[in-house]
Amino acid sequence: MGTRERRQREVAEREQFFLQAARVLIREEGLLNLQMSRVAERCEYAVGTLYQHFTSKEDLVLALAAEGSVEHAALFDRVQRWQASSRDRMFAIGVCSSLFVRRNPDHFRISQYALCDVVWRAASASRREAFLEVSNPIGAMVTGIVEDGVREGALALRGLSPGEFTVGLWALCMGTHNLVHTEGILDQMRLNDPYRLLCRHINGLLNGYSWKPWVDPADDAALDALFDRICHEVFDDLRCAD
Amino acid sequence: MGTRERRQREVAEREQFFLQAARVLIREEGLLNLQMSRVAERCEYAVGTLYQHFTSKEDLVLALAAEGSVEHAALFDRVQRWQASSRDRMFAIGVCSSLFVRRNPDHFRISQYALCDVVWRAASASRREAFLEVSNPIGAMVTGIVEDGVREGALALRGLSPGEFTVGLWALCMGTHNLVHTEGILDQMRLNDPYRLLCRHINGLLNGYSWKPWVDPADDAALDALFDRICHEVFDDLRCAD
DNA sequence: ATCCAGTTCTGAACCAAGTTCAGATAGCAA
């Protein structure tokens, strides 16, 4: 009885197809102008078929965000597996997050929108669940690095749980991306490179918690060197050193 | 010719009235269910009149966000004027930000939504400008405290501009609020009090940049004491120590 | 007091786009 399975596979493929088309439409005309009928049309399906996959437009947007999270997690996974000190890997998480957001500017906008209360609630419960499912590893991997740091003796949490520590890093990254993407907010303070800045702040935070070895946050050369090393050793194929 | 001015005042008052009604409707039924016609109806005006004030629904939402920012800035202003060391004031910014978000849970949701690319662009240019106008002081005040720290000799920026330093703090705060408000994301790591955690991370970051005097991030008693002191000396009337 | 020109208000009508669902079609087993 392979018929049913083929069918399932076809349906799954079609879902990818819809999502891909939505992505293209968003790139071409912006998230603001995304229309369900256009997505269906571009895939040469009727809107009704589209609605068999996504219960609403918001549901589709959240599905896009989830796809992005999968990619995001995949990049974090490289960092996690990287053979380097816990502190360097923690730093690499920041680099990775910047890299990902920069290479995928739409993803940030999409997930920022999708995670707004309004949109989140308008998506289906199962879609929300699926989103959390694929997003959990992102936090978990960072927490894993924190735990490695503790195990190595490079970091003393002093009452903080690994998860709580993670939240600090995560907030710093997410907040930076948010500020960068909010048109106008940062314009008055002219930042040459917000992601470089994020790297510095991460070092600041890690230093503040005495994660060994200490790094001089003002040592631009060292920062660049580590950045380049990460690009080379972890993200070589992405040619990220632009 | 006072007629024209009275009229202007009346129009401005009506705008407040509309915004107030929108706020109530959002509290009652959520941002998701906000309807322009309901706002007009509740104010006993025709929808057309409502549209004389706001070019679109998104425009109204951004106006709400701007109102919130004014309040936010007013709280920051207290911190700025507080007679205390630069480091304590910097810390108080974090407390203030948490306090504000906690006292005003809708504001965060509203501005998170309003600042999404989709909504931001759907608002009128003048509204966007007005939003930035009232939001600028928020960053500027924090930057002012950073500059005070440098002036006092408590902080060496070592190549960072005051604005760049500010962005770190800001990102940490904004990111934390974001994580806290994103349902489900933080559930797996059980945080008892995310805002207390934010305070700790701020201390971590300030320590990391050697902002004097050094604070032991694990000293819960000291953290509580400072928190209480800030509530008492800066936000006494808000009865924030709940 | 009456009239007039300009301004503001009104809400029914308009319209776009998300969503639905009754019927058409295709796939499969008997």
Add this chain to the structure above:
DNA sequence: TTGCTATCTGAACTTGGTTCAGAACTGGAT
């Protein structure tokens, strides 16, 4: 071939944001 089911279709429906032609009001001039 026939019937049964699952799936697809897209015109019709629905909702709610937006508009705009006409009503109502305002304040000053006659």
